[in-house]
Structures are given as structure tokens and as C-alpha cells.
Amino acid sequence: MKKQKVSDAVIHRLPRYYRHLSDLYNKGVVRISSNSLGSKMDITASQIRQDLSCFGEFGQQGYGYNVAELRSEIGHILGIDKGHRLIIIGAGHLGHALLQNFDFGHSGFQVDTAFDISPDLIGTEIHGVTIRSMDELEDYVAAYHPDVAVLTVPQHEAQPLADRLIDMGIRGFWNFTNVELSTNVEGVFFEDIHFVDTLLTLSYRISRS
Amino acid sequence: MKKQKVSDAVIHRLPRYYRHLSDLYNKGVVRISSNSLGSKMDITASQIRQDLSCFGEFGQQGYGYNVAELRSEIGHILGIDKGHRLIIIGAGHLGHALLQNFDFGHSGFQVDTAFDISPDLIGTEIHGVTIRSMDELEDYVAAYHPDVAVLTVPQHEAQPLADRLIDMGIRGFWNFTNVELSTNVEGVFFEDIHFVDTLLTLSYRISRS
DNA sequence: TAGATTGTTAATCGATTAACAATC
């Protein structure tokens, strides 16, 4: 096992490995070689073995990898078994959609609660999750210290809100507003979902074919 | 101007350039050097000049780039002025959220119509867009040939639906289901939004800090 | 003109692929 900094390229492939292995697992496939997994995922066998070698030795010569085992190892590397907890800030259409459709448990996250400013929503439940007033945010975070905040708020509120939450100790942001968040606090991570960017990439591709 | 295949890395940075230039433009900034833009975006000036050189010469020695002009050039490269048209398939929570919150026009797209199977939704309007029955899909696409389909349908329906739409002539898919779509038809592009993957990346990062 | 900054060529760095000894 090599012990070096794991590159972003590798990190971004991990969820994809996990997804494909889960797929095989659900189909009842027991073992797979880097070669077959590679053709399924359309990457080289070399790359798979190289990627995995960042984290350990999970295969067996002459046999390949046990699907259930490799899946669980990668899940572990991704922190799926850490019991991370998150709060959702903004229960508008998008927050609502996430609460209703997204299987957080599947990624090892537990949704603690949601916050909104709308009096109509405060006190109601969506998919078993209580919507609280933004006024309770400070107290709630202080009492239960969730790990991650999901931001589905208006664009201009995102950065000041993130700064507030970082002060309260939140370490991860799943950011659905179309701004790039930043901080100089160590150990805080942002995952920005830029819908616009992906649509523009698509626009680029269909524009020149 | 070099004329080679533009790498994926470059293509994925284009929307980000566009976003930052729009930002500067809205703030009234008239000119910017690759150096200042680089520090704003946290990339090297070299990379910016190298990236832009794939598409033409947009700057002026000793001056830098005119913000409005460069923004408009990149918008043009991205196909923002092509008048692409799209349809939304699935008007559940997520489709609804996109219709209500997402400014398609901003990316140069026009939302033609949406489709759903729910009798409660069919015939209603969301944000000025009519929801039609899935039964009308074939006829509608044949008559108006939209360019892109947004898929916010259940996972297992995504690939067969995509195949159908490709047959009808759709060239681009903005896919919000958690499966990787594929086809062997030439000139069809998929932009898969994997919510799970990004959340798992975040999980990875907060798990080891 | 002098200073600034481009576009491009060359150098470096890192990521992907190939090769192969080790071994199940």
C-alpha cells in the first residue's frame, strides 16, 4: 500500500466505484476482476488497480475482488459508516425535493432537521423531518452539532450563512446555490452543485456536433 | 489560435470563466488581466491564457481582456446564443423545483413544455410552462423537435426513456436520475447529475480531517 | 517611449497506461 496524498481525480472516482459495485452486488455478482469492472465502467483495469492501491490491498491474485467486500471497503473509505448527520437550510422547492426524493440514508447520512423562514412551513413536517425557524439555528447547532449543512437558500444569502455556520462548527457544505463558497478556516469542505455549469457544458457539446 | 481537440478539463472550466466574467461584468469592471482573473478564480494566469488560446485571441497585449467582450465570446463558445430548446420530463418535486427556481434563459435555453403521468398535473401550468401527458410525447417531439430533454423521472425508467427520445431525435440529456445513461448513437450527449456522488465526496473529505 | 500583458513555445509535473514478477 502506497501512502501518499490521494489525488482529486481518484477521490472523484470513488463514488462511481461504489455505485457500480452496489449495482453488481444487487445483481448477486460475487466476484469481479479489475478487467471486467473496467469494461463495465469504461476505464482501464490498470487505473482501477492503481486507484485502489491508494487505500490498501483488496484483491486476490488469480481471483479478482469479492464484490461485497470491495463495496464495503470503499463504503468505509467514503465514510458511509460514520453516521454523519446533516441539516437542511431552506425548505423551498429544492429543499422539499431533496427531503422527499433523496435517500440520504443510502449515503450514510441522517437528516436531523430543516430550517426555513416561512411561517407557513415552520412547525410542519416533510417526510418525517421537522421544519424549524431560522431563529432556532444557533441553539440547535450548539446543542446537536450536526456535521453537514445543505444550502438551498437564495444566492446572496449563501456566503454569509456559510460563515455563520462555520463559526458554529459545521465542517461540510452541500451547496446548491450558484455561488462558489470559500473560507479560510481549516478543515471545512464545500461541495458546490452548479446546475448552470453542467447545463452549459451540455450546451457546448450539442452546439458543435 | 491552435486548432486541436479541446480537452474535457478545458470544457469544464468554460462555464466557470463565464460565471466569473458575468460577476465582474455585473460589478461594472471593464477590463481584467489574466493575472487578476487568475487570483479571483484561484488558478494560474498561464492556464487562463492557455485555455482561451484553444478558441481564439481575445486579449490585447499591455491591456488584458475587455470583460464584456470576453464574457460574450465565451457565452458564444458555450452556445448560449443558439436558442436551444428543452423539455422537462417528470414534473415531480425536482422537476417542479427546476421549473420554479432555475433561470433557464440565463443559460440560453428556452423551456418548451413539461411532461408527466400524473392526471392531477396534466393540463396545469408551472411558472408559465404547460404540463402535458406522456402520451403526447412522441407527437410533440415530432412536431417541435426540442434539442434537450431534462430527465427527472424514477431511476429505472431513465435508460428506456432516453432510448426512445434518442430515436425521436433528441441530442442532449440533462439527467437527474442516479444512473449513467449511454447510447451508441453518434452525437448524443449526456450530462449526468449524480447527487449521491457529490455527497459521498463530501463525506470522504469530512471523514478524514 | 516604457511598462504591461498577451499568445505561444518549452519545461515540468502529475495522471494514466503498460508491463511483469509474485502468487492465489
Added chain:
DNA sequence: TAGATTGTTAATCGATTAACAATC
């Protein structure tokens, strides 16, 4: 045992950065 397939080292490829002549 023979065949298959790993983990790792070496080779290649491509992307990023540095350098600089051209020139506004």
C-alpha cells in the same frame, strides 16, 4: 500444476506552469 489476476514499478501521455518574444 497451469491459468488468471493481482499490486507495483516503469513508461507514456497529457495537462499545467514557466518563460519570453511580440506588441499594444
